[in-house]
Amino acid sequence: MLSSLALSLYKYDLADAKYVGFENYRRLFVQDPLFWKALKNTFLYTFFTVPLGVLGSLLIALLLNQQVKGLRIFRTLFYLPSMVPAVASALLWQWVFNADNGILNQVLGWFGLPNIEWLQNEKFTLWAFVLMSLWGIGGQRMIIFLAGLQGIPESYYEAAKLDGAGTFKQFRHITLPSLSPVMFFNLVLGLVGAFQVFTSAYIMTSGGPNNASLFYSLYIFRNAFEYFKMGKASAMAWVLFVILLTFTLIQMALSKRWVHYEGEQR
Amino acid sequence: MTRLTSLLLPFVAALPLLSCGPDPYAGKIKIRYMAWGNPEQLALEQKLCDKFNEENPDVHVDFLKVPGSAYGNKSVVMLASDTAPDVLRVDHYNFANLQNKRFFLDLTPFADKDPTFNRKDFFPQTIDECTVNGRLYGLNVLFGGNVVYYNKTLMREAGLEDPYKLWQEHRWTYDAFVQYAQALTKKDASGRYVQFGTTMPPFPQWVPMVWGFGGRMIDDAHKHSLLDQPEAEAGLQFVADLRYKYMCAPTPAQAANSAFSFESGKMGMYFDWMGMTPRFRNVVKSFEWDVVPIPSGPKSHQTTVKGNQIVVPANCAHPEIAWRFMRFLTGPEVENLLYVKNRRCFPTRKAVAYSKEFSDGSLPPSQIHIFIDAVEDGRQLPIDDRWAEWTQAMNDQLDRLWNGTERDAKVAGKRAADAVNKVLSEEPGW
Numbered sequence: 001m002l003s004s005l006a007l008s009l010y011k012y013d014l015a016d017a018k019y020v021g022f023e024n025y026r027r028l029f030v031q032d033p034l035f036w037k038a039l040k041n042t043f044l045y046t047f048f049t050v051p052l053g054v055l056g057s058l059l060i061a062l063l064l065n066q067q068v069k070g071l072r073i074f075r076t077l078f079y080l081p082s083m084v085p086a087v088a089s090a091l092l093w094q095w096v097f098n099a100d101n102g103i104l105n106q107v108l109g110w111f112g113l114p115n116i117e118w119l120q121n122e123k124f125t126l127w128a129f130v131l132m133s134l135w136g137i138g139g140q141r142m143i144i145f146l147a148g149l150q151g152i153p154e155s156y157y158e159a160a161k162l163d164g165a166g167t168f169k170q171f172r173h174i175t176l177p178s179l180s181p182v183m184f185f186n187l188v189l190g191l192v193g194a195f196q197v198f199t200s201a202y203i204m205t206s207g208g209p210n211n212a213s214l215f216y217s218l219y220i221f222r223n224a225f226e227y228f229k230m231g232k233a234s235a236m237a238w239v240l241f242v243i244l245l246t247f248t249l250i251q252m253a254l255s256k257r258w259v260h261y262e263g264e265q266r
Numbered sequence: 267m268t269r270l271t272s273l274l275l276p277f278v279a280a281l282p283l284l285s286c287g288p289d290p291y292a293g294k295i296k297i298r299y300m301a302w303g304n305p306e307q308l309a310l311e312q313k314l315c316d317k318f319n320e321e322n323p324d325v326h327v328d329f330l331k332v333p334g335s336a337y338g339n340k341s342v343v344m345l346a347s348d349t350a351p352d353v354l355r356v357d358h359y360n361f362a363n364l365q366n367k368r369f370f371l372d373l374t375p376f377a378d379k380d381p382t383f384n385r386k387d388f389f390p391q392t393i394d395e396c397t398v399n400g401r402l403y404g405l406n407v408l409f410g411g412n413v414v415y416y417n418k419t420l421m422r423e424a425g426l427e428d429p430y431k432l433w434q435e436h437r438w439t440y441d442a443f444v445q446y447a448q449a450l451t452k453k454d455a456s457g458r459y460v461q462f463g464t465t466m467p468p469f470p471q472w473v474p475m476v477w478g479f480g481g482r483m484i485d486d487a488h489k490h491s492l493l494d495q496p497e498a499e500a501g502l503q504f505v506a507d508l509r510y511k512y513m514c515a516p517t518p519a520q521a522a523n524s525a526f527s528f529e530s531g532k533m534g535m536y537f538d539w540m541g542m543t544p545r546f547r548n549v550v551k552s553f554e555w556d557v558v559p560i561p562s563g564p565k566s567h568q569t570t571v572k573g574n575q576i577v578v579p580a581n582c583a584h585p586e587i588a589w590r591f592m593r594f595l596t597g598p599e600v601e602n603l604l605y606v607k608n609r610r611c612f613p614t615r616k617a618v619a620y621s622k623e624f625s626d627g628s629l630p631p632s633q634i635h636i637f638i639d640a641v642e643d644g645r646q647l648p649i650d651d652r653w654a655e656w657t658q659a660m661n662d663q664l665d666r667l668w669n670g671t672e673r674d675a676k677v678a679g680k681r682a683a684d685a686v687n688k689v690l691s692e693e694p695g696w
Binding site (some may be wrong): 011013014015016023024027031094095098099100101117119120121122208209210211222225226227228229231232 | 338339342345346363366367368369517518519520522523525652654655658661662663665666669670671694695696
């Protein structure tokens with residue numbers, strides 16, 4: 001990390017290194033429209049995928065926390081997609097998004113909607129990746145929520161039922177507060193993960209069309225390993241670090257308002 | 267500690283020693299060679315290394331096989347950290363940029379004092395690709411030009427003359443090509459395409475089309491893009507029109523998931539490098555196929571040629587041995603095996619390309635001399651040390667033209683030229 005911080009202060013092309021101070025950073029902010037484009041794409045992706053992912057995985061965890069027949073099979077089925085390697089799932093989704101004969105457009109066709117060129121039309125590409133992110137909601141985050149749900153003592157619910165609380169009130173006043181530390185953890189992880197989106201865009205669209213899916217990590221990769229602008233790429237990596245640190249600190253500050261830890265005095 | 271553990275512990279501790287037998291290569295000079303390829307290609311290269319080791323008892327070559335997807339990054343990092351193998355293959359797209367960083371050893375002294383090495387034995391482009399300012403920095407491998415693979419069976423069924431005959435009679439033009447492609451494009455009763463006449467070639471395979479119309483991507487000095495010139499715009503327009511005007515090439519959506527690959531038999535004509543031959547020989551069983559040159563454009567007939575390079579890192583400890591191994595890999599015997607027997611690509615040596623064995627057309631493609639013509643006519647891509655950067659900027663701006671959201675090549679060409687000019691006007695490395 002320290003060497004990458006040092007590199008960000010150099011103009012370094014793998015052969016010659018020249019100290020330039022904060023020039024890499026200045027050029028990023030002032031002279032590189034693609035930096036802003038990649039940042040905007042990544043912010044939009046994060047803004048939609050993190051809440052969707054957290055709520056989706058919570059919903060699935062709630063469903064899988066019921067006492068129903070075949071529960072283990074359901075849990076396995078929901079977890080399976082997250083076991084698929086990123087490259088394989090990218091190829092699979094390429095087929096789902098196929099404008100000509102993909103599943104998604106066939107479903108839209110049942111409702112009389114026109115075909116959408118998900119990966120070819122720059123208006124839709126980013127939304128295709130947002131949709132694709134839902135593929136992982138049954139994975140790690142859902143398991144963490146499930147573990148959190150199973151850690152809530154049954155006696156809380158029994159006491160609430162005796163006081164006349166219905167299902168929604170139990171969820172609102174017992175489940176949500178008890179799950180808040182887990183939700184906070186998942187939010188932080190989700191934000192970090194969303195900001196680092198890379199593989200799907202690298203394989204499916206290479207950042208195209210016309211940079212519509214140029215995500216920040218992909219742009220770092222391009223600068224480092226295709227253009228050999230290691231100083232610039234290091235500066236970009238540190239900008240990403242600062243952004244993630246800022247968001248995490250904001251989340252931690254806000255968490256004091258809504259995250260409840262067991263045994264905590266307020 | 268349980269009794270069982272105390273009993274097993276000495277055996278576990280001795281495990282690393284089991285692999286420490288006598289060094290089988292003691293007394294030999296060890297060098298490392300690194301390349302990428304599919305499993306069959308790598309197996310063949312391993313055999314070549316074994317053969318070299320057999321013929322050179324004083325040397326042992328260790329072959330590092332790296333997946334193609336990771337090769338670029340790995341080789342760059344190894345070169346930058348002075349840990350690169352003694353001989354490694356680099357794609358010509360990266361050669362200029364890496365050479366510019368002084369990563370490669372100047373091989374001119376080795377070439378000059380080697381009595382068996384004569385530059386005139388090789389096709390000139392293969393030497394040009396490895397030469398910078400008159401100095402030799404590599405030897406060429408996996409060389410070849412772009413050709414049109416065509417489905418002979420589909421052409422016969424459509425009642426079309428063999429395009430090779432048209433080529434012989436100087437009638438194989440882009441107009442004829444479009445007529446053929448449209449004749450080979452079919453829909454089913456519901457209006458869905460079930461067969462396409464051709465494919466819109468991906469970058470850089472569409473570049474010869476632009477050349478055919480007299481256009482160019484960039485000027486000789488590599489200072490300005492020429493994509494906003496009328497000739498280049500005409501070429502770009504023709505490429506896009508294959509999809510959206512002539513409707514004889516699949517759109518990106520139609521072509522996704524290899525729905526209309528050449529091997530599937532649903533594609534009449536297909537642009538690709540010579541190196542596709544082994545794959546088609548293995549895979550295609552249900553139809554006849556052959557090759558024909560890229561059609562002539564209104565201004566010229568040119569295809570593109572490109573190879574890869576085997577290079578020696580500047581800090582190589584055994585450059586003489588590395589040179590010896592490189593000479594073996596580019597020698598007549600190996601070229602015969604790789605390019606005559608296996609048709610992996612095209613020989614770099616004229617003697618191999620003009621040999622009777624090379625022209626054997628008993629296995630497809632039968633018109634082998636098309637490959638020779640392609641190389642003799644072939645033109646090199648304007649690859650420089652900023653190729654990755656300016657072509658990325660160019661292709662970003664051409665995306666809309668290729669996916670049909672924009673139909674005017676003048677607009678796209680102008681935007682692409684501006685984007686390239688912006689990159690070229692900036693100081694490199696920022």
